[in-house]
Amino acid sequence: MKGLIFNIQRYSIQDGPGIRTTVFMKGCPLKCIWCANPEGQKPVPEILYDKNKCNKCYQCVNACLHGAISIFQDGFIDINRRICKRCKKYPCIDACGEEALKLVGKFVTIEELMQEVEKDSLFYRNSNGGVTLSGGEPTKQFEFILEFFKRCKEKGIHTILDTCGYTSWGSLKKILEYIDLVLYDIKHIDSEKHKKFTGVSNEIILSNAKALLDNNIKTIFRIPIIPGYNDEKENIETIARFLKEIGGKEVNLLPYHRLGIKKYEKLGINYSLKIQSPTKRSLEEIKAIFKEKGLKCLII
Ligand code: SF4
Ligand code: SF4
Structure with missing residues (x-):
C-alpha cells in the first residue's frame, strides 16, 4: 500500500x-x-513550473513526445495539463537543466x-x-x-x-x-x-x-x-x-x-x-x- x-x-x-x-x-x-x-x-503528482528559473532553452518541449508543452508568445512554456500523460519517468523534468520543472507529489x-x-x-x-x-x-x-x-x-x-x-x-x-x-x-x-x-x-x-x-x-x-x-x-x-x-x-x-x-x-x-x-x-x-x-x- x-x-x-x-x-x-x-x-x-x-x-x-x-x-x-x-x-x-x-x-x-x-x-x-x-x-x-x-x-x-x-x-495525483503534478509538475510545477518556475518561470524565474527558466532560461527558455526548450529542452522540455523537445523531450515531451505527447505535445503537452508548447511555447507562449512571451517565450515561456505552457504545460497543457489535460494532455500531459504524467509519464513514468517525467522526461520533461529530466531534460531541464535549470530545475525550472519540479514534480510535486x-x-x-x-x-x-x-x-x-x-x-x-x-x-x-x-x-x-x-x-x-x-x-x-x-x-x-x-x-x-x-x-x-x-x-x-x-x-x-x-x-x-x-x-x-x-x-x-x-x-x-x-x-x-x-x-x-x-x-x-x-x-x-x-x-x-x-x-x-x-x-x-x-x-x-x-x-x-x-x-x-x-x-x-x-x-x-x-x-x-x-x-x-x-x-x-x-x-x-x-x-x-x-x-x-x-x-x-x-x-x-x-x-x-x-x-x-x-x-x-x-x-x-x-x-x-x-x-x-x-x-x-x-x-x-x-x-x-x-x-x-x-x-x-x-x-x-
Ligand atoms: S510528463 Fe510526459 S506528457 Fe507530461 S509534460 Fe512531461 S513529458 Fe510531456
Ligand atoms: S527545459 Fe527548463 S529551462 Fe528549458 S524551457 Fe523547459 S523549463 Fe525552461
Whole structure:
C-alpha cells in the first residue's frame, strides 16, 4: 500500500503541541478559493513550473513526445495539463537543466514514511510533540492513514489528524482510536456560502464535528479568517454558538495570507482573490467573540 504525499515538514511548532513532523497528504475533496496549498488539492503528482528559473532553452518541449508543452508568445512554456500523460519517468523534468520543472507529489510506503518520521522521535519525546497528518485532506487516503496512525501508536508517537471533516463518520470513527488530537476546520456556518467558497456544503462537516465531541475526542477547531468571505460578525457569532452548543472548548484562528500565490502560478492556475490579510484589530474582535462564549481562542 502506498500513500501520496506532497511535503514533510520537520520541526513544526504550529500543527499541535511540541515539536512535530507534519506530513501533507495530497488530494482534497474541497477547493477553497483561499487555499494556501493548491499543490495539495489534486490526488495525483503534478509538475510545477518556475518561470524565474527558466532560461527558455526548450529542452522540455523537445523531450515531451505527447505535445503537452508548447511555447507562449512571451517565450515561456505552457504545460497543457489535460494532455500531459504524467509519464513514468517525467522526461520533461529530466531534460531541464535549470530545475525550472519540479514534480510535486510522491508515493511512499508505510515503512518509508515511518522511517522518515521516526528520525525525530527524540524531539517528540523531549517536547511532548509527535506527528501530524495534514493536507490536502488526509482522510481521502483512508486505508493508508489508518495503517500509518496504527504504526505510530505502536511506536508510542503522539498523533494528530488535521482535517476539513468532509468524510463519512464511519471512516473517521475507525481512525479515531489511533489519534490523540483532532485539528478540525470550520470554514463557514452557512452551507450555501460554504459551497460557494469551498465547492462543498457543510452539513457533513458540522455533523462530524458534533460526533467527535459526543465521542469525547479531544478536538481543536480551526477557523481560517478570510476578510470579506467568512469574517462577518454574524458568521463568527453563529460558529461560536454552534461550537459552544456541541461542547467545543478551543478555537484557533488562522489569518488569511498570500504566501501560497506563487504556487498557483507554478501550477498554471489563476488566483482570483484580491484581498489582504485581516488586521490585528479585526482578529482581536473575532477572538473576543469566541472568548465571550467561554471558548479558549488563539490566533495562530
Ligand atoms: S510528463 Fe510526459 S506528457 Fe507530461 S509534460 Fe512531461 S513529458 Fe510531456
Ligand atoms: S527545459 Fe527548463 S529551462 Fe528549458 S524551457 Fe523547459 S523549463 Fe525552461
